[in-house]
Amino acid sequence: MKKYLNDNPLPFCKGCGHSLVSENTEKALNNLGIKPLDVILVTDIGCHGIIDKAFQTHTVHGLHGRSVALASGVSAGLNNPDKKVLVFLGDGGATIGMQHIINAAHYNYNMTVVIHNNFLYGMTGGQPSEFTPLGFKTPTLSEGADHSNYDICKIVAAAGANYVRRIIGIGDFSEQLTEAFSVKGFSLIEIIEICTSYAVKANPGMKLGKVAEKAGLVAKLYVNEDKKAFVTKVNNAHESLIEQIKVMTVNYKSNIKKPVRIMISGSAGEGVQVAAELLAKSAIISGLNSTKKGSYPVTVGVGFSSSEVIISPEPIKYTGFPSPEILFITSQDGLDYAKATISKMTENDCIYLDNSLNNPETKAKIIKHDYRNKTGSKYASIYALLYYINSSGIFPKEAFYDTFVQNMNSSKVDITTLLN
Amino acid sequence: MNDTNQKIGFIDNSRLITESLVKAGADVFVGYPITPANLLYYYANKRFPSFFAAPDEITTVQLMTGFSACSRIPVTATSFPGFALMIESINMAYMMELPMVIVLVQRLGPATGSATGGAQGDISMVSNIISGGLAIPVFSVSDPVDNWKISAKCVEMAVKLRTPVILITSKEEVMTQFSFDLNKLDEIKPIQRKFYEKDEAFKPYLADESLIPQFLPLTNTKHQVRYTASTHNSNGILQNSTKEALDNTERLHNKNIMHIKDYTFFKYDKQEGAEILIISYGITSMAAINAVETLRIEGIKISLLIVKTLFPIPIEYYNIVDEYNKIIFAEENLTGQYRKAMFGNQPSNKISGVNKMGKMIDPEEIVLKFKELVRETRTKEMGGVNSEQ
Structure with a gap:
């Protein structure tokens, strides 16, 4: 019996790694024993983003690439480390919203960002993202990408995240997700996937692990620290700006008749x-x-x-x-x-x-x-x-x-x- | 100012706006610094219960939306360059129906333009920032008492209508200091929010005849809440273009139109027998008031309409306009942006403008325009012969 997902079929293409992420998330949240309504799933635009209708948690569905910034606001607004803010993001969204990811890691907001990295934009026809590895082919890049990919794990580690891990999105990775979800402060887990609709045909005979290895995308734990998570300051006792004004008394007289x-x-x-x-x-x-x-x-x-x-x-x-x-x-x-x-x-x-x-x-x-x-x-x-x-x-x-x-x-x- | 009952301070409208917003219940300021909104940022930092320095203006509205979804009431202040970056995110908050107030301090554009120059150049932009042309409340005020009252009203309407609200002002209005009797400031009470209380499953976008759905924050643990920026049904589930989803989007517009009487603010200074009406708003309304005084001292009949609710345009403005033969719009922009918002681009004998860019409109310029209009009219009545030539 599922607790966090509902009974609707998952909305992804056959064989897509996104389904595995959802199923492993169900297991990981169950491992944590958190109540569904203490979980807030923030998604944005991209195939991964249509998942929210399958979740029984609170869901927030925002703009392309902005989910981490939106979730930062949710996290700061909740101001409660017992809530679990989860962000599902694609490599396209991570490309647009890189600044938001760095910022959230830097502030160490309570949240886990799950990057669904399938090296391309699946929703708009398989265009390359900044995560597309050198030589990787897509329907709009028949010669293969001519520059190398970002390494989001290294970037986010440098920005100050508490937890960073990369995994290859095959099989059961719920243990790794459980570990990432249980971190207080900012955690990020990058899941390397393959787009069955656009990447398989364009790169015949490709093996996911090999692509990742060639691109320097090592599947490992990068950071696991316990720095203090962000806390929203609330002070309801600020003095009124009107009370601060020095009231002036008229003690003298001017004789001017006009301005x-x-x-x-x-x-x-x-x-x-x-x-x-x-x-x-x-x-x-x-x-x-x-x-x-x-x-x-x-x-x-x-x-x-x-x-x-x-x-x-x-x-x-x-x-x-x-x-x-x-x-x-x-x-x-x-x-x-x-x-x-x-x-x-x-x-x-x-x-x-x-x-x-x-x-x-x-x-x-x-x-x-x-x-x-x-x-x-x-x-x-x-x-x-x-x-x-x-x-x-x-x-x-x-x-x-x-x-x-x-x-x-x-x-x-x-x-x-x-x-x- | 010799009245001993007065409590005189030397203040500015940035202070009044900030204090009023907080008194009305706004409790978190998120902002990226920009001239000429600096004073608002400065005061907000000292006054708001929570203050966030965002790394950019897109993040600003994203953070605000997150706060709003947790039932906090966020505010930001910016100028055109920042506002332009915010527009997509304001659309998001609008679609999610999450309250917030955005203060737009106009400066001289285009682009970075002149950071320390005043302007009323962003009126056309704010009139249509919501894709589809859907209505969003936009206020413009100049008088200090209006700044006090209407800033609080912005918070109230944002919460009541569940919508982002825009307060548009300008450099000269928020950076100028002036002597002011603090006794003119009425008490402002914080808005009392009501949340969904029933046991039945919560539908985040199901509205009754008020067209405004009930609210539940993400902090609640009883009902599932969904906030969605994409076209969605009453459950907040993304839908391509089902009738239910399209009706929901239409409702976003209709609710703001339906309740416009609750937020229609203008000052109509009517003089019996006047045939010409001056319309102005914001910073230029000060010059218009002055010009009208000058004309009346000369024994000339003239009426004045100061519009404070800019958008959606209240029907009352058109009813007032119908009482006159000629209308003069005074606004500090090149193209007559509010004039065009009200009457379109078609040239008209009835409508004219006093327009200027880069400097405040002087009352004398409005007086001259008025006299020119009277002269033209008289010339026409006399069969095209200008008696003064």
């Missing part, structure tokens, strides 16, 4: 983003609304760094702006980056430019000052901003002082001196 759009354009590592954030927060504690966005190249540590800040007595509904009213440029990178912006600025706008830079062509008013040398280039943006706050009275300079002290307590800059 002011400010851009800081400088170099990476020179405090542009920090300065912009301090500006926005100072505005907020002065009773204003504020938005801030940053632009920088993907290599964040080099080149330009730019930030756009809007401060407004009214709610800000649109966070973009075509050009700023106030533009700080603290370095050559910043000047180069802001070129297009500068050309759009009008005579009502103002550019605060570092002394070291040449005046760009613009209608905007240019105010030059030495921002880089007073406190060092690292604080060029903050210094420029302070210069502006002091001279414009956009909000009380104490608002900036408070924000600076709260956000930059480790900074070496003497904010009191700077403010004066």
